[in-house]
Amino acid sequence: MSSQRRLRRQIERDNLDDLIADFERVNGPADPDAVVDKQSRLGVGISGVIPDMA
Numbered sequence: 463m464s465s466q467r468r469l470r471r472q473i474e475r476d477n478l479d480d481l482i483a484d485f486e487r488v489n490g491p492a493d494p495d496a497v498v499d500k501q502s503r504l505g506v507g508i509s510g511v512i513p514d515m516a
Contacts, residue, residue: 463471486492
C-alpha cells in the first residue's frame with residue numbers, strides 16, 4: 463500500500479473516531495450487544511475488518 467493511500471486511510475479512521483466520540487457524547491456509549499449483532503449482520507469479523515476489505 464502506498465504511503466499516500468495509508469495516510470488517506472488513517473485520516474478516514476481519525477474522522478470516524480471523531481464521529482463516534484461525538485455520537486457517544488450526545489447519546490452515551492453504544493450497547494456492546496447491539497454492536498455485535500450489527501457486526502454479525504454486516505458480516506464483520508471479531509477483528510472489525512470486513513473480510514473483502516482486509
